[in-house]
Amino acid sequence: MKNQSVKDMKKLLFTLSFIVYMMSMNAATKVQVQRIDPTDWYVGMKDASLQLMVYGPGIREASVSTDYPGVRIDSLVQLESPNYLLVYLDLKGAKAGNMPLTFQVGKKKVKVLYTLKEREMSGEKRIGFSNADVLYMLMPDRFAQSEGHVKAMKGFNTYQEDRTKPSLRHGGDLEGVRQHLDYFNELGVTALWFTPVLENNSPDTDNGFSTYHGYATTDYYRVDPRFGTNVEYKRLIDEAHAKGLKVVMDMIFNHCGFEHPWVKDMPEKSWFNLPEWLEDSKGTSNPTNTRFQQTSYKLTPVLDPYASKVDLKETVNGWFVPTMPDLNQKNPHVMKYLIQNSIWWIETVGIDGIRMDTYPYADRLGMAQWMKTLDTEYPNFNTVGETWVTEPAYTATWQKDSKLSPINSYLKTVMDFSFFEKLSQAKNEETDDWWNGLNRIYNSLVYDYLYVNPSSVMAFIENHDTDRFLGKGKDTLALKQALALLLTINRIPQLYYGTEILMNGTKEITDGHVREDFPGGFPGDTHNGFTKEGRSKTENMMFDWLSKLLHWRQGNDVIIKGKQTQFIPWKGVYVIARQYNGKTALTILNGRKTPGTLEVARYQEVLNGAKTARDIITGHQVDISKDVKLRPRQTLIIEY
Numbered sequence: 001m002k003n004q005s006v007k008d009m010k011k012l013l014f015t016l017s018f019i020v021y022m023m024s025m026n027a028a029t030k031v032q033v034q035r036i037d038p039t040d041w042y043v044g045m046k047d048a049s050l051q052l053m054v055y056g057p058g059i060r061e062a063s064v065s066t067d068y069p070g071v072r073i074d075s076l077v078q079l080e081s082p083n084y085l086l087v088y089l090d091l092k093g094a095k096a097g098n099m100p101l102t103f104q105v106g107k108k109k110v111k112v113l114y115t116l117k118e119r120e121m122s123g124e125k126r127i128g129f130s131n132a133d134v135l136y137m138l139m140p141d142r143f144a145q146s147e148g149h150v151k152a153m154k155g156f157n158t159y160q161e162d163r164t165k166p167s168l169r170h171g172g173d174l175e176g177v178r179q180h181l182d183y184f185n186e187l188g189v190t191a192l193w194f195t196p197v198l199e200n201n202s203p204d205t206d207n208g209f210s211t212y213h214g215y216a217t218t219d220y221y222r223v224d225p226r227f228g229t230n231v232e233y234k235r236l237i238d239e240a241h242a243k244g245l246k247v248v249m250d251m252i253f254n255h256c257g258f259e260h261p262w263v264k265d266m267p268e269k270s271w272f273n274l275p276e277w278l279e280d281s282k283g284t285s286n287p288t289n290t291r292f293q294q295t296s297y298k299l300t301p302v303l304d305p306y307a308s309k310v311d312l313k314e315t316v317n318g319w320f321v322p323t324m325p326d327l328n329q330k331n332p333h334v335m336k337y338l339i340q341n342s343i344w345w346i347e348t349v350g351i352d353g354i355r356m357d358t359y360p361y362a363d364r365l366g367m368a369q370w371m372k373t374l375d376t377e378y379p380n381f382n383t384v385g386e387t388w389v390t391e392p393a394y395t396a397t398w399q400k401d402s403k404l405s406p407i408n409s410y411l412k413t414v415m416d417f418s419f420f421e422k423l424s425q426a427k428n429e430e431t432d433d434w435w436n437g438l439n440r441i442y443n444s445l446v447y448d449y450l451y452v453n454p455s456s457v458m459a460f461i462e463n464h465d466t467d468r469f470l471g472k473g474k475d476t477l478a479l480k481q482a483l484a485l486l487l488t489i490n491r492i493p494q495l496y497y498g499t500e501i502l503m504n505g506t507k508e509i510t511d512g513h514v515r516e517d518f519p520g521g522f523p524g525d526t527h528n529g530f531t532k533e534g535r536s537k538t539e540n541m542m543f544d545w546l547s548k549l550l551h552w553r554q555g556n557d558v559i560i561k562g563k564q565t566q567f568i569p570w571k572g573v574y575v576i577a578r579q580y581n582g583k584t585a586l587t588i589l590n591g592r593k594t595p596g597t598l599e600v601a602r603y604q605e606v607l608n609g610a611k612t613a614r615d616i617i618t619g620h621q622v623d624i625s626k627d628v629k630l631r632p633r634q635t636l637i638i639e640y
Helices: 002-029 174-178 181-187 230-242 276-280 309-317 332-349 364-377 392-397 417-426 439-450 476-488 537-553 600-607
Strands: 035-037 049-055 063-065 072-078 084-090 097-105 108-117 135-138 191-194 219-223 246-251 353-356 383-385 413-415 457-460 492-496 563-570 573-580 583-590 596-598 612-615 621-623 628-630 635-639
Touching: 049 332, 063 072, 174 230, 181 230, 181 537, 191 353, 219 230, 219 332, 230 246, 230 332, 246 332, 332 364, 364 383, 392 413, 392 417, 392 439, 417 439, 417 457, 439 563, 439 573, 476 492, 476 537, 476 573, 476 583, 476 635, 563 600, 573 596, 573 600, 583 600, 583 628
Parallel strands: 135 191, 135 492, 191 246, 246 353, 353 383, 383 413, 413 457, 457 492
Antiparallel strands: 035 049, 049 084, 063 097, 072 084, 097 108, 563 573, 573 583, 583 635, 596 628, 612 621, 612 635
8 A cells, every 4th residue: 555655656746747847848949039120110111121130039940920911021031049030021012000920939839919100201301411500419428417317227237327437427318418409509509419329238347437428239229228218219309300400310330239139149150240259258358368359440451452351351350349249241131130220210219310430340331231221211311420530532432422432332421530630730730831730721621622522521620539629728719710610611510519618628548538527417516508697707708609600600501502712821811711692701710829911812702892791700890801900819700
């Protein structure tokens, strides 16, 4: 009897074990779809193809079907990781609605409803920024913080907000920016460029650095919750549009953040450039004793007709830094993912332009494909690429339809690093009769014949990656000359936040010192740069001067459409004329620390016999029937 009980007990235990085993097997073989990118999509696109990146345990083995009208599954692509499946669809003829997708592995299957949406407008109606605009660049973390901001948000890798530490997060957010939209109207800018707003879930480093700047993306479809939500981002953009302001989104196709899920579970080795060092480092970002290759940061090999293979490989395939994995744009699946992501943000939140970070570091053909796709879908949209080489010939080669390149980039706007560099030198020099001072600007602009469209080149005097124009000083005479040039020459001008109230700083110790908080944007600030009452006398003088210039520029066809004529600096005086429909604007700069003279006889070809002109800042009349005396380093902008 006792033996029988033991046998029964063993039998029962075996049965229970078998049931538990089968339940675990069922759980293990259950089809799970944990994520699909894009999160939703739009019908009525010129390109009807759609790539869905499906993620879930073992999803690679799934078959996929749909009976949604107008949708055809073109192909399934199995990647090296068992947890990814690429589903390529043809949406030609599809209508908006919830599209059922059935994923099946063996006898197990799951149905997912995927949302297809109507577009708010056709692609042709998306109007990008142009030389009629003035872009104002700001860093959301450093501009303004809204009431109710959560200082320590749960669910993120270790981080802290500490405004005393220049390289940690300071707690600015998108709602804080939204609450100051009227400030931008008061100043007179017409477009806002935010540094990246997408999720950057990287932990703070032990030596006090964070990804507050936004250039280490860990989720391409999610605004970083510390900045706000996707809904709040759209609200900000909608309200900016209502106030006549455009919004430019900063994107990065060259690399992502190390904490992106692609790093821990790599779709396939070719998803990244030089992934083998991650095997050496056992999946960490420590490059010590590994095959890690950092980029040389030298961009010339990309266009150099004599470039060696090793130089080109180091530039394009090398990682920017060990914590920013370098994406392989030669992989067509990677490129399709990135292209779709940019389209998704245009359609979903209504951005008016894109600024592409580290443009030449990415694969040239892949980026050209991206730009051609956007130009086809959104012919009136605009993208500017960061092309950090200071020779005009290099920059011009990247512009759309350039005859200097056998490869058409389709990139409409490039950044004028030559203007930036020459101005940075000129501000500390006396303008002589040959090369120094304002001659540097003249000798940079003479190469505008290299550009297909000079009016679609973006000029700037500083940004988040450079010393501020003022350095550690407050030389408003030099600053006014720089701003006068920036805002009157044949360019798309870009300002950097805080310049209007004389914010200064250098990168000597850390980038954080050129990315300081805008005063008055954070709780407890005793200095408020947003209001006339909160600004100092000198700050108000600079703000008012720049604001008058910016408002004068708005809608001014002389500057937007006018012919440009420049005169070689003569006795220290540099003159640029803009002319349109019988109207003329002259920018006159005395490039010396001593009094100068505008000798009117020399400039009769643009004066056209005019006797008087209006000073656009003061409104006073200027007698141009005779020589005009100029104060040391004076900036004078007149119209007639």
